[in-house]
Amino acid sequence: MKRAHLLAPLLLAALSLTPALAQGAAATPAAAPAQTGRTVEAVTANSSAGYSIRVPAGWLPLKNVPGADVAFINRDTGSVRPTVTVQVQDVDPKLKATLADFxxxxxSQLSKDVPKFRMLGEKTIKLGSTPAILWTYLGDGDDGMVRWTQVFTLKNNRLFTATLVQPSGTTAEQIEEGRSILTSLTLK
Incomplete structure (x- = not known):
C-alpha cells in the first residue's frame, strides 16, 4: 500500500492532461497552413526524453501544454480538434514500480477524474519489446462526449503516456491518423 501512496502524485500528473485537453482542444483556434507547393507526408519528432513519434501531415505542434513533452492538434476540423500528447515522467527507482502498479x-482514478467515465477496452500490447497498456474510454468534456485512447508504459525508470483525445464529431480519418500517431511511439 505504501508504494501506491508514493505513486499517487505521478498518477495525478499523468491524468491531469486528459480532461483539460478535451476541454481546451475544442476552444483552440485553427492555424492556417502555409502554402508552399510541396507536400509533407509525415514528420518524426525525436525527444531527448527517450522516444520518437511520427506525426502525419495535418497535425500541428502545440506549444506550452502543461505537463506534456510534446502535443499535436489536427488542423482540419474547425471547432472539433483531436489532440495527441506525450507525457514523460521520471519514476524513483527506489519505488520499484511496475507497469501493473501504474x-x-x-x-482507480479514472472514474474520479473523468466525468461520465466509461471504459471501452483494455489491451496489453508491446511498444517494440516493451510491454504497454492500451486503453480506450469515454467521458464528458466541455462540449460533449470525448473518447480517449491512451497507451502507457514504463522503461528505464520513466513512465511514458501517449494520449489521443477525440471530441464528438471527430472523423474516421482523423481517428485513424491519431491512432497511427500513438502506435508510432518508439522508445529508445
Whole structure:
C-alpha cells in the first residue's frame, strides 16, 4: 500500500492532461497552413526524453501544454480538434514500480477524474519489446462526449503516456491518423 501512496502524485500528473485537453482542444483556434507547393507526408519528432513519434501531415505542434513533452492538434476540423500528447515522467527507482502498479493506480482514478467515465477496452500490447497498456474510454468534456485512447508504459525508470483525445464529431480519418500517431511511439 505504501508504494501506491508514493505513486499517487505521478498518477495525478499523468491524468491531469486528459480532461483539460478535451476541454481546451475544442476552444483552440485553427492555424492556417502555409502554402508552399510541396507536400509533407509525415514528420518524426525525436525527444531527448527517450522516444520518437511520427506525426502525419495535418497535425500541428502545440506549444506550452502543461505537463506534456510534446502535443499535436489536427488542423482540419474547425471547432472539433483531436489532440495527441506525450507525457514523460521520471519514476524513483527506489519505488520499484511496475507497469501493473501504474495500471492499477490509473484505473482507480479514472472514474474520479473523468466525468461520465466509461471504459471501452483494455489491451496489453508491446511498444517494440516493451510491454504497454492500451486503453480506450469515454467521458464528458466541455462540449460533449470525448473518447480517449491512451497507451502507457514504463522503461528505464520513466513512465511514458501517449494520449489521443477525440471530441464528438471527430472523423474516421482523423481517428485513424491519431491512432497511427500513438502506435508510432518508439522508445529508445
Amino acid at each position: 495500471r492499477d493506480l490509473f484505473a
